[in-house]
Amino acid sequence: MTKFTNPASAAGEAAGEYIAAVLELLGDRSPVDVLDHTAAALRDMVRGVSPGVLGRPEAAGRWSATAVIAHLADSELVWSNRLRFVLAEDRPQFIGYDQDLWADRLGYSERDANEELNLFEAVRASNLALIARASETDLLRVGVHPERGEESVEHMLRLYAGHDLVHLAQARRILGSMSVNE
Secondary structure (H helix, E strand, O other), rough: OOOHHHHHHHHHHHHHHHHHHHHHOOOOOOOHHHHHHHHHHHHHHHOOHHHHOOOOOOOOOOOOOOHHHHHHHHHHHHHHHHHHHHHHHOOOOOOOOOHHHHHHHHOHHHOOOOHHHHHHHHHHHHHHHHHHHHHHHHHOEEEEOOEEEEEHHHHHHHHHHHHHHHHHHHHHHHHHOOOOOO
């Protein structure tokens, strides 16, 4: 387990360390810039790589590049929901989810990387459009996460940008561990 792992079985205990690591990875970078460039970085990364290579996990029990992209797409759908609730309602309660159960039960290993990337791009564009229209007051609005407590829109921006960086590095590592021409 790494500091970038936050398994559902230990989410409450690991949440603080995970958040700190993700925010440290983001550093002083603009979260909106990172969020805005993730889809293009993923497109560049997978361009010309065969579906077989994209779908191959780096090791037994680990994710493939396709699974990483599917996770990012599903995570973006979750954030889209949370963002809209926070902007429209007062202190909505978030529902947590187990990313490993989602990967297993929603078939991340069988998904098509390009279809998942299309979904990710569309939902991300919609989320960034909402953020662009948000006021300073909107950015301070909060929702309540079951393990992490209050999270403002501003904090979610930083958290999701750091999350992108974690998974971009993961996908690069996975693809770098194998011959992409196989």
